[in-house]
Amino acid sequence: MLPDQIRRALTLHGLTPATWIPDASGGREVEATIRVARVVEGPALGWHPVGLATSWTEPLAFLDGVQRSEIVPYAGAAPIVVARIAAAVRERRDRTLSTVLETSRTLVIARPSALARAGEALAGLDTLALPEDHPPHPVRDLVDARRALDRARGALEIGLGERYRETGDGWLIVDGSLAESPRWAADPRMIGIAKSHATLPFEGDDLERYLRLPHGQRSSLFEPQTRSLAPVRSWALRLWPWEGRDLLYGLVRIEVAPVNGSPDAADRLSRFLLAERAPVSAPDLCWDRLLYGISAVEQYLRARLV
Amino acid sequence: MIALRPIGRVVATELKPSTPHQFYFWTARDTPVGIGAIVRVEEAGRVVFGVVTDAVAYSDMMTPMHAVLGADGDPGAMDDPTRRAEIRLFSASVLRQMPEEPLQPVPIGPVRLASDDDVRLALRMDAYTGRDRATGIPVGVYAAGGLESPVYLDCDFLLGPEAAHLNITGVSGLATKTSAVEFLLTSIFQTFPVHKGSVAAVCFNVKGPDLCFLDQPAVLSDEERRLYARLGLTPTPFTDVHYYAPFKSDGVNLNTLRSHEALAANTRPLVWGLREVLDYAEVLLNRDDVDAKADAFIDFLGERVVGRDYRDDTLRTKPFNVQTFADLEEFFRAIFDFVEAMGKGGEVWRTHHVATIRKVRNRLSNISTRSKGLVTDDGTASDLPWGGFADRNVYVVDVAGLDPLAQDLVFARAVSRLREHLERRDLGVDHVVVFVDELNKYASADGSDTYVRKMLLDLSERGRYLGLVLFSAQQFRSQVHRRVVGNAGTAIYGRMDMDELATPGYATLSPATKIKLATLPKGELMIRHPHFTQPIFVKFPRPPVMTSREGLDRFPPATGLSFPDAVARQLRTFDRHISTDGVHALVEGRAEPDVLRALAATRRERPADPFAFFSACLGRRVTPEALTTRRPVPSIRHADGDYGS
Incomplete structure (x- = not known):
């Protein structure tokens, strides 16, 4: 059922219609923080040239997910959010990408009391209940809804990634951290690429060294501090020269399973990833970091979600 | 009907919306769709057929700078590991919608390549093929994506009466124009429906050996034979072809490249006398000459003088009997003698000014001089079989060796005679296709208003009611009078010159269609036909007749035949047993005009024994008599005295 249909159904049910699409409806929100990581290569954080870019010779796939949400009605002061989440795996063969797996869900997110007021108008739809430990507040409820949606989307991506890895032996690159899932974190054919630097792994001089990584080099391997129980190995890689632009320009953080956490593997994978700079993903604003x-x-998912 | 797998999907945006006449669709990268492909869209009970007219492709790259960045500025860098997302977006013009009412925008739905049945429906061929009294004429196969469908023209719209005429445009030397006409005539002759009556063709060979070997078979490839089979045609040359060519100035060798003896049996002379020329004297007059006075005098000659006894005691007491150009010259000479004798005040003879008379005389004597082989001085004509045309016969008039004025005369007279006979319904056939190449010469857009051009205009505007159909060809359509090409119900385009395509006449074609036309391979054509709402590309096999090059190799023209040999060759067309030696012996020592006269009489009479007749016409040989020495006349014996005895 589309959001408009849900809106009409809920309006007929006596709820107050709304048409607001929240600012951050398209992606996750992450708080800026520092979680100091442990360097596992050498005594201190260093820079390591990785060599020339090398084409990836093995089958390779990419996994990402998207979300879109909007408030359709209000039950009193509590918003009812309708969200659509989707994830897909696109596999590259002969330089051409094709979608091999995809999944999507429509979710209605609200306080249980608000969902109850909607009654049978939401029959057949998946619902996600927000905590009701405080009085309804349209803005705070929306923040809660967004977090719930991020989790739901993450779960969708994890499920799809695991399905893909069960079906073949190809490498899978995911947008974000592998530490979200213990199976991902241990998978020897998965690579996580974090282009967001809201959570930084160092502070002080190390942070400065980390952010000034030259083009075509990687940082020393480190073990990120994570809230999950899945340890991974990580390093930073500078895809494009940053000088004269921004410290974060072209800087990505790579995550792999510990089994791939050797310096040689990091160099090899880094060379592969340098080759993935082309074609550039412009006009995306993050094209310097987005493979x-x-x-x-x-793009595929957004075209499907419209 | 088997639904083929979709090869694309209609897309419609605010900037590129679907309309009742146009739509857009995208396809996979490795699509079989190309410019000219016919596609079918079916959605919600509506079926739309379209023909692809243009295409674009682009990727998700926003600016070329991103390509430079991705390659680090090195054009030789390795290929991107991932190929960019890319679209193949085609625009198509609607051929037909079913149902046709209410006419609506093309629905957004899957796009399939057209099957055989789809092509039949898309081109509205269902109205005239596959039913009783069908009128389809195969013109080629439409081919796309491994599919091949025959395309038919409607003979009601090709040979009348609904519409008629065909015009072909294409650059020279790529086997477009002549080959297409030869193939289409083959198709017409083999498939013209019985209920439509009979059909013949008159082809004017205006250059080289183009149409000289229509009765000789071509060597065709298996693929070409397969195409013939696909079209339901048999790849055989024309069985009944009759060639007509004027003589060279010697009056006995034919002025044609089809002069090999093996081809002589159906190659006849085209010879006209004074009467034939005088009836079309207007052709010989240029724009400056055309005035009422010249017309009046020519009418006077035609009605009062030529072919009858004309008495004018002021000229001479004996009546004139003008049958030939020589007689006419004698008549003119008498007039000029008369006016000269009159002295001052004698500029007029029977209300005709002497200057007008001189002008007409000059024009008429000019044609008899410049086209000596076409115009005979002795009044014996050899002409096309007016009234005796036969079904599925081709009559080729070879005027390639004539000067332009004489070509005009031949063309004007032949077409006028066809018209007269068709009007009277006594030509022998119901429909005649007249093929004229180099139309830009005979009906040029910006040339003078000649008799031939007026006649072509008349033919193209009114010929279809009579069954007189013009198949014309030229290199540059833009240079032909637009009423002539505009009246052609069917137009065929071969490979075109880009300069020609840039002229306003092609403004309705998309840039992609123009590019396709400019690079069209041999054997492919673009066709406009009244039933087709958009131009269609088709392939056609080589015609089943020998090409001019092959023909000249196999049947090299007989050049430089001696007078007796040429006479023998002519006589053998009546009786192939006549020997060259016999003719040599017969004509040796004879005056050439006498021999030509005898030959003309033989041709006219077509006797059972041509050699005997020819010999009789020559008459008894007058053997020279040796002069004997005469006995001198004895001198008169004188008398002694002054007065005799």
């Missing part, structure tokens, strides 16, 4: 394969999955 084209990930961008292609996102």
Whole structure:
């Protein structure tokens, strides 16, 4: 059922219609923080040239997910959010991407009391209940809804990624952290690429060194501090020269399973990833950090979600 | 009907909406769709057929700068590991909607390549093929994506009466124009429906050996034979072809490249006398000459003088009997003698000014001089079989060796005679296709208003009611009078010159269609036909007749035949047993005009024994008699005295 249909149904049910699409409806929100990581290569954080870009010779796939949400009615002061989440895996063969797996869900997110007021108008739809430990507040409820949606989308991506890995032996690059899932974190054929630097792994001089990583080099391997129980190995890689632009320009953080956490593996994978800079994913604003394969999955999903 | 797998999907945006006449669709990267492909869209009970007229492709790259960045500025860098998302977006013009009412925008739905049945429906061929009294004429096969469908023209719209005429445009030397006409005539002759009556063709060979070997078979490839089979045609040359060519100035060798003896049996002379020329004297007059006075005098000659006894005691007491150009010259000479004798005040003879008389005389004597082989001085004509045309016969008039004025005369007279006979319904056939190449010469857009051009205009505007159909060809359509090409119900385009395509006449074609036309391979054509709402591309096999090059190799023209040999060759067309030696012996020592006269009489009479007749016409040989020495006349014996005895 489309949001408009749900809106009409709920309006007929006596709820107050709304048409607001929240600012951050398209992606996750992350708080800026520092979680100091443990360097596992050498005594201190260093820079390591990775060599020339090398084409990836093995089958390769990309996984990403998208979300879209809007408030359709209000039950009193409590918003009812209708969200659509989707994830897909696009596999590259002969330089051409094709979608091999995809899934999507429509979710109605609200306080249980608000869902109850909607009654049978939501029959057949998946619902996600928000905590009701405080009085309804349209803005705070919306923040809660967004977090719930992020979790739901993450779960969708994890499920799809695991399905893909069960079906073949190809490498899978995911947009974000592998530490979201213990199975991902242990998978020897998965790579997580974090282009958001809201959570930084160092502070002080190390942070400065980390952010000034030269083009074509990687940082020393480190073990990120994570809230999950899935340990991973990580390093930073500078895809494009940053000088004269921004410290974060072209900087990505790579995550792999510990089994791939050797310096040689990091160099090899980094060379592969340098080759993935082309084609550039412009006009995306993050094209300096966003691999084209990930961008292609996102474009595909957004085209499907419209 | 088997539904083929979709190869595309209609897209419609605010900037590129679907309309009742146009739509857009995208396809996979490796699509079989190309410019000219016919596609079918079916959605919600509505079926739309369209023909692809243009295409664009682009990727998700916003600016070329991103390509430079991705390659680090190195054009030789390795290929991107991932190929960019890319679209193949085609625009198509609607051929037909079913149902046709209410006419609506093309629905957004899956797009399939057209099957055989789809092509039949899309081109509205269902109205005239596959039913009783069908009128379809195969013109080629439409081919796309491994599918091949025969395309038919409606003979009601090709040979009348609904519409008629065909015009072909294409650059020279790519086997477009002549080959297409030869193939289409083959198709017409083999498939013209019985209920439509009979059909013949008159082809004017205006250059080289183009149409000289229509009765000789071509060597066709298996693929070409397969195409013939697909079209339901048999790849055989024309069985009944009759060639007509004027003589060279010697009056006995034919002025044609089809002069090999093996081809002589159906190659006849085209010879006209004074009467034939005088009836079309207007052709010989240029724009400056055309005035009422010249017309009046020519009418006077035609009605009062030529072919009858004309008495004018002021000229001479004996009546004139003008049958030939020589007689006419004698008549003119008498007039000029008369006016000269009159002295001052004698500029007029029977209300005709002497200057007008001189002008007409000059024009008429000019044609008899410049086209000596076409115009005979002795009044014996050899002409097309007016009234005796036969079904599925081709009559080729070879005027390639004539000067332009004589070509005009031949063309004007032949077409006028066809028209007269068709009006009277006594030509022998119901429909005649007249094929004229180099139309830009005979009906040019910006040339003078000649008799031939007026006649072509008349033919193209009114010929279809009579069954007189013009198949015309030229290299540059833009240079032909637009009423002539505009009246052609069917137009065929071969490979075109880009300069020609840039002229306003092609403004309705998309840039992609123009590019396709400019690079069209041999054997492919674009066709406009009244039933087709958009131009259609088709392939056609080589015609089943020998090409001019092959023909000249196999049947090299007989050049430089001696007078007796040429006479023998002519006589053998009546009786192939006549020997060259016999003719040599017969004509040796004879005056050439006498021999030509005898030959003309033989041709006219077509006797059972041509050699005997020819010999009789020559008459007894007058053997020279040796002069004997005469006995001198004895001198007169004188008398002694002054007065005799």
